[in-house]
Amino acid sequence: MRELKIFAVVAFFSLLTYYLVEPYAHHEMHKKVDANGNEIIIKSHGFTYDGTDDIAEAERKGDAALVTKKKAFWSDVATVSKMTGNAAAGEAVFANCMACHNGANINMGGVIPPNLDHAGAIYDKNYLIALIKDPAMASNVDHKYADTSTHPMGSIKFTVSDNQQIADVVAYMQEHKAGEVTPKEAFTEACVRCHAVRYTKTTQIGETPKFKYKKDELAHEIKVIEEQDKVKAYMGNLPPDLSMMIRARGAHYLETFIENPQGQLPGTSMPRVGLNAEGYEKVKAYLSEAGDPSKKAREELGPWVIGFFIFFTILAFFWKKSMWRDLH
Amino acid sequence: MAHFEKANNLNEWLDQRIGLNTLKRVLNTEYWIPKDINFLWVMGMVLAATFGILVISGIFLLMYYKPDTNLAFDSVNYTIMSEVGYGWLWRHIHGVGASIVFLIIYIHMFTGIYYSSYKKGRELIWLSGMGLFVAFSAEAFSGYMLPWGQMSYWAGMVITNLFSGGSLEAYALVEWIRGDYVPGDAYLTRFFMLHVFLIPLVIIGLIVLHFGTLRLPHVNNQEGADIDYEEAAALYKAGKKKESKVIPFSPVFLSKDIFVMGVYFILFFYLVFYHFDFAMDPVNFDPANGLKTPAHIYPEWYFLWSYEILRPFSKDVGLIAFAISQVALFALPFIDRSPNVAPAHKRGLFQIWFWALLVIMITLTALGKLPPTDPLFAAMGLVFAVLFLLMGPALFIITMFEKKLEKGA
Numbered sequence: 001m002r003e004l005k006i007f008a009v010v011a012f013f014s015l016l017t018y019y020l021v022e023p024y025a026h027h028e029m030h031k032k033v034d035a036n037g038n039e040i041i042i043k044s045h046g047f048t049y050d051g052t053d054d055i056a057e058a059e060r061k062g063d064a065a066l067v068t069k070k071k072a073f074w075s076d077v078a079t080v081s082k083m084t085g086n087a088a089a090g091e092a093v094f095a096n097c098m099a100c101h102n103g104a105n106i107n108m109g110g111v112i113p114p115n116l117d118h119a120g121a122i123y124d125k126n127y128l129i130a131l132i133k134d135p136a137m138a139s140n141v142d143h144k145y146a147d148t149s150t151h152p153m154g155s156i157k158f159t160v161s162d163n164q165q166i167a168d169v170v171a172y173m174q175e176h177k178a179g180e181v182t183p184k185e186a187f188t189e190a191c192v193r194c195h196a197v198r199y200t201k202t203t204q205i206g207e208t209p210k211f212k213y214k215k216d217e218l219a220h221e222i223k224v225i226e227e228q229d230k231v232k233a234y235m236g237n238l239p240p241d242l243s244m245m246i247r248a249r250g251a252h253y254l255e256t257f258i259e260n261p262q263g264q265l266p267g268t269s270m271p272r273v274g275l276n277a278e279g280y281e282k283v284k285a286y287l288s289e290a291g292d293p294s295k296k297a298r299e300e301l302g303p304w305v306i307g308f309f310i311f312f313t314i315l316a317f318f319w320k321k322s323m324w325r326d327l328h
Numbered sequence: 329m330a331h332f333e334k335a336n337n338l339n340e341w342l343d344q345r346i347g348l349n350t351l352k353r354v355l356n357t358e359y360w361i362p363k364d365i366n367f368l369w370v371m372g373m374v375l376a377a378t379f380g381i382l383v384i385s386g387i388f389l390l391m392y393y394k395p396d397t398n399l400a401f402d403s404v405n406y407t408i409m410s411e412v413g414y415g416w417l418w419r420h421i422h423g424v425g426a427s428i429v430f431l432i433i434y435i436h437m438f439t440g441i442y443y444s445s446y447k448k449g450r451e452l453i454w455l456s457g458m459g460l461f462v463a464f465s466a467e468a469f470s471g472y473m474l475p476w477g478q479m480s481y482w483a484g485m486v487i488t489n490l491f492s493g494g495s496l497e498a499y500a501l502v503e504w505i506r507g508d509y510v511p512g513d514a515y516l517t518r519f520f521m522l523h524v525f526l527i528p529l530v531i532i533g534l535i536v537l538h539f540g541t542l543r544l545p546h547v548n549n550q551e552g553a554d555i556d557y558e559e560a561a562a563l564y565k566a567g568k569k570k571e572s573k574v575i576p577f578s579p580v581f582l583s584k585d586i587f588v589m590g591v592y593f594i595l596f597f598y599l600v601f602y603h604f605d606f607a608m609d610p611v612n613f614d615p616a617n618g619l620k621t622p623a624h625i626y627p628e629w630y631f632l633w634s635y636e637i638l639r640p641f642s643k644d645v646g647l648i649a650f651a652i653s654q655v656a657l658f659a660l661p662f663i664d665r666s667p668n669v670a671p672a673h674k675r676g677l678f679q680i681w682f683w684a685l686l687v688i689m690i691t692l693t694a695l696g697k698l699p700p701t702d703p704l705f706a707a708m709g710l711v712f713a714v715l716f717l718l719m720g721p722a723l724f725i726i727t728m729f730e731k732k733l734e735k736g737a
Contacts, residue, residue: 002366003366003367006366006367006368007367010368010435013686013690014431014435016690017629017690017693017694018606020690020693020694020697021629021632021693021694021696021697022606024694024698025694025697025698028698028699028702028705029623029624029697029698029699198402199405199406199410240614243405243406244405244613244614244615245613247608247610247613248610248611248613248614249610250610291405291613292409293409293410294409294410294416294417297416298416298417298420298601299601301417301601302597302601302602305597305600305601306594306597306598306601309590309593309594309597310594312590312593313587313590313591313593313594316583316586316587316589316590317587317590319583319586319587320583320584320586320587322583323579323580323583323584324580324583324584326569326570327363327569327570327575327580328570
């Protein structure tokens with residue numbers, strides 16, 4: 001049939017154009033290549049951390065000493081990971097953590113130390129071990145610090161240094177600082193010390209309460225600005241508001257960026273936060289709720305509207321048939 | 329004063345006052361369309377329907393949108409998307425519609441070129457259609473500014489900069505257009521006015537003109553046959569529908585229209601609900617920031633081919649090539665010297681020219697978005713831009729030598 005042939009030609013050129021300007025062009029635009037011109041494939045490791053990316057990055061830099069250092073560090077992490085931790089013994093070690101991670105919402109050395117109430121549930125075990133061993137190495141921002149002890153959490157080196165202690169405290173967190181966690185809790189603990197979300201009325205110091213008096217509201221605003229200034233001074237720039245991030249970045253970008261910020265944005269001051277798969281799902285759910293709340297309504301309404309037009313088209317087809325019957 | 333009698337029903341009452349029955353006859357039941365057509369002939373009505381959808385969805389968005397650089401982004405992304413009931417639906421319809429309308433415009437244009445529908449008395453149809461293309465482009469560009477995201481801001485910056493005229497350095501003109509040194513509040517509010525008032529008005533006027541230009545030369549048909557409309561209409565009215573070469577617009581042509589529109593709306597709403605990303609660039613979900621240039625600045629897909637004609641040349645040559653490419657298609661009826669009105673597959677070399685034009689424009693479209701830092705893409709961009717510019721002279725030469733086809737062939 002001639003009409004179908006014509007339709008096939010139109011569809012072919014439309015789809016070809018779509019392929020070229022969307023998937024193909026975007027791939028070419030965001031392609032990353034190493035010094036030899038080979039494409040660097042950035043992929044997710046399912047939110048587990050063993051230093052593969054970190055070592056590959058050091059290799060690409062051609063820094064042999066750094067490669068050795070990174071390999072040694074992540075192999076130490078693997079060793080501790082195999083040890084059996086004692087949660088009861090870990091509780092005493094955890095008291096050290098509470099000195100800073102106490103929920104007082106006070107900036108220490110650049111940022112507010114995050115609340116650890118669900119640390120065992122939302123962060124990866126290996127990452128927690130790595131973070132306690134060496135915060136800068138674990139979060140893959142060691143290029144920012146001449147010496148790890150200048151990291152805001154650098155003092156951990158002098159308080160918890162024994163491998164068994166690390167295994168114990170991680171075991172404690174996995175047993176007692178876990179449990180059911182909501183998207184909001186996961187997001188607050190993992191992201192909020194640096195990022196605001198104005199669509200959920202959240203700032204670096206947490207959710208903005210309702211104020212009865214303008215004076216109190218302004219006082220709160222000043223507190224927010226002061227905190228933002230500290231974060232800005234520490235990070236080099238104020239980290240972006242995440243309200244629309246779920247739509248401003250694709251699923252692949254978000255996933256790989258959160259797993260290892262240096263992969264997508266080499267040199268960024270954003271540390272790896274070490275979320276595990278469950279933690280990431282919760283954070284993503286929160287971001288979707290803030291930036292794309294109509295997703296559910298969209299998916300529910302879609303079939304009805306499309307179904308209506310299929311029905312409409314079938315009726316129109318028979319009308320057309322009847323109208324054109326005696327024309328040929 | 330005409331003679332008025334007591335009307336027995338509303339139809340008669342209206343007929344006496346506005347000639348309703350005459351209107352119906354002239355515009356519908358005795359507006360004759362050739363029978364020898366395919367679904368491509370429906371694209372005009374599909375465009376009219378899509379424009380209608382854009383107007384309706386636009387009206388709903390207009391009730392909540394705030395043209396202010398401090399409020400615009402959040403009024404779209406927060407107020408409309410999460411606070412207004414079904415605001416998300418209207419926005420996605422508007423965004424997808426704005427993109428898809430250009431796909432249909434291009435299909436409509438290439439249909440006209442393929443069947444030589446711009447020739448011999450149909451020149452004004454083509455010219456008014458090209459006028460609509462320009463007006464739709466201006467409408468799309470001004471609309472793209474309104475969400476005030478990163479791409480709104482930076483595309484606005486780049487496009488308004490073109491008016492500096494390269495080495496002419498007419499920065500005063502650029503500032504006059506922007507109302508400021510850089511895109512700001514004055515810029516946003518004037519593009520808002522253009523988008524919701526002046527350009528839609530121009531578009532509606534041009535649509536009326538476009539329909540009007542169609543009336544006397546009539547719609548072309550699949551073979552480019554010269555139909556004696558009076559004879560064919562008389563046959564149809566005498567009941568000899570099989571022998572007649574024409575059909576009335578309503579209800580016969582309309583029934584085909586409605587069916588094709590149904591198919592189109594299935595596709596359209598599939599895109600609205602499940603695949604809207606192609607029409608709503610993720611970069612534009614980052615708020616406008618004059619201090620942070622995005623890594624890649626590119627226009628929406630329908631402007632890419634002309635953008636790519638600008639890019640590969642040096643500044644002044646590029647601007648001249650770009651200016652030529654913007655007006656070149658207007659000249660089509662006058663460059664084509666062929667005596668024939670026939671589909672491309674009957675016009676010898678013209679057929680090759682047609683497919684070459686399509687391939688060149690699609691290639692330019694792709695290259696317009698690919699990074700020019702890649703030497704292969706940059707070289708291809710130059711080659712295809714030059715090829716595009718050569719297509720005009722090529723058409724002139726091949727159609728000069730085109731033989732006249734036998735009547736009825």
